[in-house]
Amino acid sequence: SQKIEQNSEALNIQEGKTATLTCNYTNYSPAYLQWYRQDPGRGPVFLLLIRENEKEKRKERLKVTFDTTLKQSLFHITASQPADSATYLCALWAQGYSTLTFGKGTMLLVSP
Amino acid sequence: EAQVTQNPRYLITVTGKKLTVTCSQNMNHEYMSWYRQDPGLGLRQIYYSMNVEVTDKGDVPEGYKVSRKEKRNFPLILESPSPNQTSLYFCASSRRGTGAATEAFFGQGTRLTVV
Numbered sequence: 001s002q003k004i005e006q007n008s009e010a011l012n013i014q015e016g017k018t019a020t021l022t023c024n025y026t027n028y029s030p031a032y033l034q035w036y037r038q039d040p041g042r043g044p045v046f047l048l049l050i051r052e053n054e055k056e057k058r059k060e061r062l063k064v065t066f067d068t069t070l071k072q073s074l075f076h077i078t079a080s081q082p083a084d085s086a087t088y089l090c091a092l093w094a095q096g097y098s099t100l101t102f103g104k105g106t107m108l109l110v111s112p
Numbered sequence: 113e114a115q116v117t118q119n120p121r122y123l124i125t126v127t128g129k130k131l132t133v134t135c136s137q138n139m140n141h142e143y144m145s146w147y148r149q150d151p152g153l154g155l156r157q158i159y160y161s162m163n164v165e166v167t168d169k170g171d172v173p174e175g176y177k178v179s180r181k182e183k184r185n186f187p188l189i190l191e192s193p194s195p196n197q198t199s200l201y202f203c204a205s206s207r208r209g210t211g212a213a214t215e216a217f218f219g220q221g222t223r224l225t226v227v
Binding site: 034036041042043044045046049089091098099100101102103104105 | 116145147152153154155157160162168170171200202204206214215216217218219220221223
């Protein structure tokens with residue numbers, strides 16, 4: 001069956017360090033992958049989209065990589081700040097499907 | 113301002129009493145969907161719609177209905193709510209690009225409690 005896996009344990013890092021979050025998937029042929037940020041009790045907010053033929057995408061302090069051989073995406077936040085503390089979700093739109101499927105998310109905690 | 117608006121934000125109801133959660137978007141998006149979010153289970157898709165009058169089941173459609181009579185609105189209907197439908201619900205909309213939808217815009221969420 002298809003799976004999207006994100007680390008369920010919270011990631012704790014210090015302010016100023018780079019946070020790296022992982023998204024692994026199985027039994028998918030994704031057309032593209034997206035990353036969202038979600039704050040408690042609020043709707044997810046779109047951050048970045050990367051297509052299957054792209055290796056890397058950047059936006060300000062954010063960087064996403066996409067390795068279709070490893071079936072993995074890495075999401076990096078450089079120079080992290082306490083305001084970056086949130087849950088980060090990866091989502092896949094798979095080829096042949098009509099749905100955007102989400103991983104369960106990883107909570108990031110950035111301490112001052 | 114581009115937005116997806118859900119109503120109500122909070123709702124407490126009793127088992128069996130029909131309810132509707134409304135969702136409206138002002139971005140002329142073709143694709144709309146409903147998700148529920150539960151602790152430990154993440155976001156799971158209930159129903160989606162590719163365009164007006166086109167709807168289809170997601171991963172957890174049992175106990176829910178939807179309709180898409182107009183492009184901007186996509187209400188979620190619970191004909192006979194049960195306690196296991198207590199959850200946080202999100203509506204989302206996307207522009208439908210070539211072969212796939214693009215970034216999703218989410219509503220503020222509806223916290224539903226069924227007693």
